[in-house]
Amino acid sequence: MNKYRFLSFVWTLLSTALIGAPKPCLYFPIHRDFPMSQACSIVEHQDMDGDGELDWRWNRNFGSLVFPGDPDMDGDGLENFLDHQPLRFNENISHVRSFPSYGLSDDSKIADMQKKLFDLSGIYAIVNQGDFDPRFLKAAIEIFSSPIGLKIKDKLSRVRYMFAFKELSRPQALGLYLEPIDAIVIRTDLSDLSYQELVELIAHELGHGLLFSLFQTASFSQFANDHGGWRLDHRTHIYAKQFLDPFQGTVANGSFPSAYSYSSSHEWFAENVAHYVLASLGYRHKLSEPMMAQIDRLLQH
Ligand SMILES: [Zn+2]
Numbered sequence: 001m002n003k004y005r006f007l008s009f010v011w012t013l014l015s016t017a018l019i020g021a022p023k024p025c026l027y028f029p030i031h032r033d034f035p036m037s038q039a040c041s042i043v044e045h046q047d048m049d050g051d052g053e054l055d056w057r058w059n060r061n062f063g064s065l066v067f068p069g070d071p072d073m074d075g076d077g078l079e080n081f082l083d084h085q086p087l088r089f090n091e092n093i094s095h096v097r098s099f100p101s102y103g104l105s106d107d108s109k110i111a112d113m114q115k116k117l118f119d120l121s122g123i124y125a126i127v128n129q130g131d132f133d134p135r136f137l138k139a140a141i142e143i144f145s146s147p148i149g150l151k152i153k154d155k156l157s158r159v160r161y162m163f164a165f166k167e168l169s170r171p172q173a174l175g176l177y178l179e180p181i182d183a184i185v186i187r188t189d190l191s192d193l194s195y196q197e198l199v200e201l202i203a204h205e206l207g208h209g210l211l212f213s214l215f216q217t218a219s220f221s222q223f224a225n226d227h228g229g230w231r232l233d234h235r236t237h238i239y240a241k242q243f244l245d246p247f248q249g250t251v252a253n254g255s256f257p258s259a260y261s262y263s264s265s266h267e268w269f270a271e272n273v274a275h276y277v278l279a280s281l282g283y284r285h286k287l288s289e290p291m292m293a294q295i296d297r298l299l300q301h
């Protein structure tokens with residue numbers, strides 16, 4: 001089994017979260033030594049982008065179905081995506097911390113932007129089901145080239161990857177933050193969005209990552225209660241229902257920069273970070289001055 005076949009198995013475990021249940025497909029063991037090979041077979045018969053080419057054939061030729069967050073199978077300290085030999089323990093891995101060529105676009109202009117974003121932010125923007133919209137990468141580079149981007153980078157331990165998908169599990173979603181794998185997932189086709197909307201979209205998803213980088217449950221509920229008027233109980237898990245419920249308070253203060261920020265405390269925080277980034281880069285925004293000061297404070301050393 002080569003690396004990409006193996007990765008496609010782990011991919012399957014994540015694909016439900018990303019794109020919903022796999023399409024109808026044959027279920028049979030592919031590899032008798034591999035107890036969960038049934039999961040593999042789902043991928044083996046899946047054509048996610050509908051181009052008539054099965055995904056596993058596509059990725060066999062160093063294609064795009066590599067994805068982040070997969071474990072370090074050989075235990076050499078390098079996760080599979082970065083490991084040229086994912087099933088062989090390599091003692092000397094210190095030189096490998098660079099952007100692997102198989103995660104780069106065939107389009108050299110896009111590949112240059114992927115490398116630039118990595119140099120600025122440490123984030124691997126991996127070509128997956130298709131290329132990134134170049135304007136998306138340009139917007140991400142603009143954010144991380146700015147002073148505020150540097151401050152965000154210093155705190156942002158929970159975003160290591162971005163990758164582009166043709167479909168997301170929520171049809172209306174343009175992007176998602178996947179907390180279990182420290183990744184931002186984005187649509188390949190973002191042509192309907194203006195450049196400023198792209199900046200806002202990235203900043204919003206970075207906001208979700210920042211939430212998990214900065215807060216434990218108790219400290220986030222305190223922050224949201226103090227500065228947003230939420231009524232969150234700090235004794236529950238950060239994914240407990242109350243954190244994902246719409247705003248219940250009677251008098252909302254000025255910390256809601258959009259209608260969407262009322263939808264949950266997580267979205268409230270992400271929206272405020274989005275508008276904070278817009279404000280910092282000189283774009284139109286609706287960030288309140290108190291929230292500007294609070295986010296400034298969170299990003300200080
Ligand atoms: Zn969101």
